[in-house]
Amino acid sequence: MIGRTLRGRRIVILEDDYFQAHDCKAMLEQAGAVVVAVSATIPSLDGLLAKGPIDAVLIDINLGDSVSFDFARLLVCNAIPFAFLTGYDAAMLPDDLAGRAYISKPADHARVRAVLAEIIASRPG
Incomplete structure (x- = not known):
């Protein structure tokens, strides 16, 4: 089910750890995402x-050398779903971004796929 949900879905990965980024990329492509x-x-x-x-x-x-909160706010304004994937505690999220999808590192592949499938499925329209 999750594989079909991600199949053909266009995903962007913003991650400064080379290995984490490419591991996520390979895992998502294996699930059928683009x-x-x-x-x-x-x-x-x-x-x-x-x-x-x-x-x-x-x-x-x-x-x-920067944080991604302003970019996340831009995604909110453009109705583009996103999930934070981070080693930081969720308590550090600003009030306006609290409650957004959040995945703690290290995260297993199944969790990343499930969260992405959930936020995509809940997107209006």
Whole structure:
């Protein structure tokens, strides 16, 4: 069921740990998702959207020398579902992002796939 839910879904991975990013990419592609971008830094959302729609974003809180909260807020404004994948405690999320999908590192593949499938399925429209 989860594999079918992710099949063909366009996912972006924002992760500054090379091995974590590529492990997630391989796992999601094995589940049938299309990983349209992997970035260790905060990208331009307009640039990503120019390549086509985005079904979900897997986003680390700390990307190099910056945090991803403003990018997460931009995703909220554009109704793009996302899940934080981070080693930080959920308590560090700002009030406006608290309650968003959150996966603690290290996370197993089944958990990542399940959370992504859930946030994609709950997207309006």
